[in-house]
Amino acid sequence: MKVYNTLSRSKEEFVPREPGKVGFYMCGPTVYNHIHIGNARTFLSFDVIRRYLEFAGFEVNFVQNITDVDDKIINRANEEGKTAAEIAAFYSRAFIDVMRAIGVKDPSIRPRATEEIPAMIETITGLIEGGHAYEVEGDVYFSVRSYPEYGRLSGRDIEQLQSGARVSVDPRKRDALDFALWKAAKPGEPFWESPWGQGRPGWHIECTAMSERYLGTPFDIHGGGDDLVFPHHENELAQSEACSGHLFVKYWLHGGMLTIDHEKMSKSEGNFLLLKDVLEHVRPQALRLLMLQTHYRSPFDYSVERLHEATSALERIESALRNLSWAIESYAGVAVAPNDLGDKSVSWTGDLLARIEATREQFKVHMDDDFNTAGAVSAIFELVSAGNSSVKDGIYGETHRLAVIEAHDTILELLVVLGVNLLADTGEGEPAYPDGLVDLAAELTGFVGDDPAEAVDVLLGLRIEARAAKNWSLADSIRDGLTELGLVIEDTASGTRIVRK
Template sequence: MRLYNTLTRRKEEFKPRELGKVAFYLCGPTVYNHIHIGNARTFLSFDVIRRYLEFSGYEVTYVQNVTDVDDKIIKRAAEEGRTVTEVAEEYTTAFIEVMHALGVKDPTIRPKATEEIPAMLALIECLVAGENAYESGGDVYFSVRSFPSYGKLSGRDIEQLQSGARVEIDERKRDPLDFALWKAAKPGEPSWPSPWGEGRPGWHIECSAMSERYLGTPFDIHAGGDDLVFPHHENERAQSEACSHTTFAHYWLHGGMLTIDREKMAKSVGNFLLLKDVLEKVRPQALRLLMLQTQYRSPFDYSVERLSEATAALERVESALRNLAWTTENYAGVPIAPNEPGERAVSWTGDLLARIERTREQFVLAMDDDFNTAGAVAAIFELVTAGNSSVSDGVLSESHRLAVIETADTIIKLLGVLGVMLGVDDSEDAEELPLETVELARELAGYHGDIPAEAVDLLLALRREARTHKDWATADAVRDGLGTLGFVIEDTSTGTRVVRR
C-alpha cells in the first residue's frame, strides 16, 4: 500500500509502527456551526481510508477530536446570549447526527478539548522548561525560531514567512512568528487555572495533546483537510517534537478542497452549502458515491448536475442487483441444466468468474495506490455491466447461477468497503421488519438465525418452492403468517417482496 505523505512530498510504502495496527488521528470540527460540505468531504475521505485499512486487515485506532472551546464558539455564544457549553453541545450533537446520516463510522475515541486541559498544560510546561515557549502577560507563546525544522511540513521558509506574511505586530510576542499555546482569560470567557494564571488553550496545542495522549508518539497517520497544513499542522508538529524530541507522526495525509460549480465555496459568494441542507434533498449514498468518484487529494467539484448523475448511477447499481437476484431466484429464461450446461452457460460462467477476479484485483490495486477511489468505483461499475449482460438470457446452469450470485455479493461487498451500503434502504420510508418474522421462519422453515431480513428471504424462498410443487398449504401458511404480522407479499417484475399492509 502506497500513500502520499505531505511531509516528504511523495508516495511512500505504508509501514505501520506496529504490525497489523494503525494509529490514526484526524482533526475534528470546531463546534460553532453546522458543518459545510467541504468539511463533509474531508471527514468522508478519511472514513473511507479507515474502512479500507480495516478491510486490508489492520486494526485501526481512529481518534477524532472535538474543539469545543475556541474564539468562534465564544463569539457565537456572546452574540446569542448563550453559554459556550450550550453552543458547543448543540453543534457537537448536530455534527454526530449528520456524520451518522452520511454513513461515517464513529471514531474509536472522540476526545473533547475541554476535557483534556491537564494534558495540554503538561505539554506547555514541557515547552516552557525546554525554552521552546515563554510566558508573556498571562499568555504563553511558542518560540518558532527555537524549532529548527519549522516549515518542513508545509514547505515554507522561516525567513520568507517573516518578510512575506502580513505578520501582525503584537507587543506580547518576542517574535511576530510566535503563536499562542495558552491565552490569558478575558472577562466572561471560559477559563482554567494554570501556572500562568487563569486562561484557555490555543487551538494547535489541543490536537498535539490529544493525539499524543491517545495514540502515543510517533503515531502512524495524521490527517486533515489541506487548509490545515499551515499553520495548524505545522504548529502541532513543532510543539510535539520540540517537547518529545521524537517524530510526531510518520504520514501526513491531506484531503483536497471542494469547489461548487468550479467556484470556491464562500459565504461572500453566496454558495455556502451546509451538509445537513444537502442531505435533505438527496440520498446520502448518492452524495458518498459522487465524492468517491474523485481521489481524495484532488480538488472536488460539486454541482447539482453531478449529484443527479451520481443518484442515477446508484439507481443503476440497485436495479442491476435486483435484476441479478430476480434471475437467480426465479430461473427466468432458459431452463436450468445442472448436469449438461450448454456452451453459452460455460462461457458466461467463465467470463463472469474471470470478471469478478479482475474486479477484486483492480479494486485493491486502485485503493493501494494512494486510495484511488475513482479507479475502485470504475472497476465495480464494470462488474455491474458484466453481471447485467450475463443474465440477459436468464440463468443457464447451476454453476452460472452461483457465478451470478457471487457477482452480486462482490458488488455489494466492495461498495460496502467504500462505505456505500446497498441492500440497506436509506430512504425514510424503509420498512422495519419485526422480530416476529424470525419466529415465523423458525417455525415454518427451520431458520436458526436472528436477522428479520434473512428470515423473510427464507420465508419467500419457501413459498416459491412450495408453489412450484403445488404445495398450497405451505404457501398459504407463509402468506397467512406474514399477514398476521401486518405484511402482504407482492410479486413484482423485479422479484417478490413484502410490504406493510
C-alpha cells in the same frame, strides 16, 4: 500499499510502526456551526481511507477530536445569548448526527478539548521547561525560532514567513511568528486554572496533546484538509517534535478542497452549502458515490448536475442488484433453455467468475495506490455490467447460480468498503414498492392483506387469469394502475415481476 505523504511530497510505501496496527489522528470540527459540504468531503475521504485500511487487515485506532472551546464558539455564544458550553454541546451533537447520516464510522476515541486540559497544560509545561515556549502576562507562546525545522511540513521558509507577517505584531511576543499555546481569560470567557493563571488552550496545542495522549508518538497517520497544513499542522508538528525530540507523525495525509460550480465556496458569494441542507435533497449514498469519483487529494467540484448523475449511477447499481437477486430467487433448479444457450452457458459462468476475480484485483490495485477510489468504483461498475448481462436470459444451472450469488455479494461488499452501504439505504430509504400498491390490489382483487410482496403476487395472478380469459380491459386496468404508481410489469426468462420503471 502506497500513500502520498505531505512531509516528503512523494508517494511512500505504507509501513506502520507496529505490524498490523495503525494509529490514526484526524482533526475534528470546531463546533460553532453546522458543517459545510467542504468539511463533509474531508471527513468522508478519511472515513474511506480508514475503512480500506481495516479491510486490508489493519487494526485502526482512529482518534478524532472535537474542538469545543475557541474564539468562534465564544463569539457565537455571545451573539445568541447562550453559554459557550451550550453552543458547543448543540453543534457537537449535530456533527455526530450528520456524520452518522452519511455513514461515517464513529472514531475509536473522540476526545473533547475541554476534557483534556490537564494533558495540554502538561505539554505546555514541557515546552516552557525545554526553552520552546515563554509566558507573558498569563499568555504562553511557542517560540518558533527554537525549532530550527519550522516550515518543514508546508515547505515554507521561515525567513520569508517572517517578512510576510503583516499582522500587527503583539509587542509582548519575542517573534512575529510565535503563536499562542495558552490564552489568559478575558472577562466573561470560559476558563480553566493553570500555572499561568486562568485561561484556555490555543487550538494547535489541543491536537498535539490529544494525539500524543491517545496514540503516543510517532503515530502512523495524521489526516485533515489541505487548508490545515499551514499553520495548524506545521504548528502541531513543531510543538510535538520540539518537546519530544523525535518524529511526531510518519505519514501526513491531506485532502483536497471543494468548489461549487467551479467557484470557491464562500458565504459572501451565496454559494455556501451546509451538509444538512444538501441531505434534504439527496440520498447520502449518492453523495458518497459522487465524492468517491474524485481522488481525495484532488480538488472536488460539487454541482447539482453531478449529484443527479451520481444518483442515477447509484440507481443503476441497485437495479442490477435487484436483477441478480431476482434471478437467483427465481431459479428453481431447472436449467433455463439449455439447448438454446448451448456453449454460451458454460462461457458465461466462466466470464462472470473471471470478472469477479478481476474486479477484486483491480479494486485492491487502485486502493493500494494512494486510495484511488475513482479507479475502484469503475472496477465495481464493470462487475455490475457483467452481472446484469449474465442474467438477462435467466439462470441456467447451479454453477451459474453460484457465480451470480458471488457477483451480487462482491458488489455489495466492495461498496461497503468504500462506505456505500446499499443495505442501510434500502432499509429506510426508497422502499421496494410504493405505498399505493396494496390499495391497487385491494381495489382490483379485494385483497385484504398489507404486505406489498403479497399484493404483487395477487396482481400477477390476476393478470394471468385476465389474459387467459381474454379480458383485455382488466389486463389494461392492472397495467394502468401500476403505471400510475411508477411500476411496470416485466416478463423475463426467469418469470414475471413488477418493478419500478
